[in-house]
Amino acid sequence: MFSFGNLSFLRKQESIKNMQTKDLHSWDLSYSQAIALQKSVACKVQFTPLKKLPKLIAGIDCAFSKDGKKIIAAVVVLKLPDFVPAETTTALRKVTFPYIPGLLSFREAPVCIAAVEKLKTGPDIFIIDGQGIAHPRRLGLAAHLGLFFNKPTIGCAKSRLTGYFEDPPLEKGAYTLLKDKKSVNQNTQYAIRDYRCSS
DNA sequence: GCGACAG
DNA sequence: ATCTTGTCGC
Known part of the structure; x- marks a missing residue:
């Protein structure tokens, strides 16, 4: 329980x-x-396209203390398009939630939010270390924070949480789709269910 | 029922 | 995430 x-x-x-x-x-x-x-x-999530090019972009990542009892978030804001550092903040909290695949938000979102709230600048867009909508319920950490900040976010996880994919070609701009079965069959469905019309 | 499973 | 050890590629 x-x-x-x-x-x-x-x-x-x-x-x-x-x-x-x-x-x-x-x-x-x-x-x-x-x-x-x-x-x-x-x-309830709806996608809205960007109306103008972002001028400030923020990256967020978390680390833990050696004893695993504290979590630290760091935010770096860069000016676009030249990527000049504009501002950095950090925040530290006690760890209050275990790591459970699919529920990472409840572990890392609070300290990320605390760090972002310390910013004097207001980033137009965020890159976040975790999945966005590539999540069993379309609400990974990045998607979650995007709703919280009411800003666009890009989920940038280092590995797969759900679905299967083939490695894309090693070319700039190359991509492959995340599928719902471990299969090379082109007919497999897109892995990320759309909850907008379901319960 | 069993395996998979962001950080 | 973090730590540690072993393996592989350049």
């Missing part, structure tokens, strides 16, 4: 845009409730 905190912002799914950092600390929900809430939030 699991019981975890840090889920109130999902509880307030009807007002994602107004979520506050303080909302991240007060509720205890079960593992299955957390999953249900991720699905519920993902239902």
